[in-house]
Amino acid sequence: MSDPSEREERIRELAHRIWESEGRPQGQQMRHWQMATRLIEASERAEEERKRDHDRPEDDGD
Template sequence: MTMADDRQERIRNRAHQIWQAEGQPAGHHERHWHQAAADIDRDDATGKSAKKPSKKAAGADKAKAEPKEAKAAKKPSKPKKAAAK
């Protein structure tokens, strides 16, 4: 696949995403195509990838949150005020 073919495929995929996001309206294919081409060109100029990492893959390197019980054990308890008589 040539670079031009790859670009066309990326534009086609992006235009389809735009079409779906707008509720699949009829008769707007040219606007979707031009918007998709602009998006792809902007991504290429800024060095962004067309594919975004999945949420699972993006968070795979993050440590798991500490359990609530462990957090509660670390918090110092506040002294209770004596009731006024």
């Protein structure tokens, strides 16, 4: 993902869903933001690996 504003919006939305899933606790904004950031980063890494693996030539077994 190349657009920082799009990435930040994804993090914001995920942090909000985490907050809601935990019963909307007060004072946990930073923890939810950090958790969402780590999840988005992991998702981006996995997508990069999938693309890299897809672009790699297949081994024909020789």
